[in-house]
Amino acid sequence: MKYLTLILFLWVGSGCYYDHADLSYPQSNSSSGCNVASVTYSSSVAGILSASCYSCHGGSAAAGGGIQLDTYNSLKVYVSNGQLINSINHAGNIPAMPLNGPQLSACQIKTIQTWINNGSPNN
Ligand code: HEC
Structure with a gap:
């Protein structure tokens, strides 16, 4: 169960990394690979x-x-x-x-x- 929590944490954490990358470079959506x-x-x-x-x-x-x-x-x-x-x-x-x-x-x-x-x- 602890490992599952850790994996979830890492997985969610990596999602946050990309979110933050978007926030850091709001003018270049395309650089993050997600152009909205x-x-x-x-x-x-x-x-x-x-x-x-x-x-x-x-x-x-x-x-x-x-x-x-x-x-x-x-x-x-x-x-x-x-x-x-x-x-x-x-x-x-x-x-x-x-x-x-x-x-x-x-x-x-x-x-x-x-x-x-x-x-x-x-x-
Ligand atoms: C394998 C079939 C299936 C797929 C694929 C599916 N759904 Fe559903 N969805 C259901 C069923 C069954 C319900 C009713 C569940 C319930 O009320 O218990 C439901 C309910 C919903 C509801 C209403 C929730 C509620 O409780 O009122 C929404 C909104 C919804 N789905 C959105 C989506 C979206 C968006 C996608 C695609 C990203 C999707 N569904 C893909 C089967 C599916």
């Missing part, structure tokens, strides 16, 4: 969700507990109630997403967070 300067719903967010979430939350998929995330309007519900960001951050008292899958990358999460911070426009 021109995030849009259609070109950035929908692609991430399509790859990792639509299999359960898209179309007529039955595996997503009836929750649909594959249209702007349906996604907006979970942006507004905070569950989209909590689910991918594995935060809050809701199931971690993608269910039974690896967490989205730090850059993917940052991309979605940036879109939300921008007011989650339908662009």
Whole structure:
């Protein structure tokens, strides 16, 4: 158990390192390999969700507990109630997403967070 905690600590710690690198060089997003300067719903967010979430939350998929995330309007519900960001951050008292899958990358999460911070426009 101690080792698990240590591994988790190192893993989370390395994530923080990249976050700090971004803060240190706010003018050069690209140098960190995660460019969020021109995030849009259609070109950035929908692609991430399509790859990792639509299999359960898209179309007529039955595996997503009836929750649909594959249209702007349906996604907006979970942006507004905070569950989209909590689910991918594995935060809050809701199931971690993608269910039974690896967490989205730090850059993917940052991309979605940036879109939300921008007011989650339908662009
Ligand atoms: C393997 C299927 C599966 C995948 C893949 C998946 N989900 Fe889910 N998701 C579920 C199920 C099932 C629920 C309902 C869980 C519950 O209510 O107990 C759910 C619930 C949710 C909820 C609502 C949480 C709540 O408690 O109300 C959100 C938001 C969500 N998922 C987002 C995502 C996102 C974002 C992704 C992709 C990064 C994703 N899911 C990928 C199966 C999946």
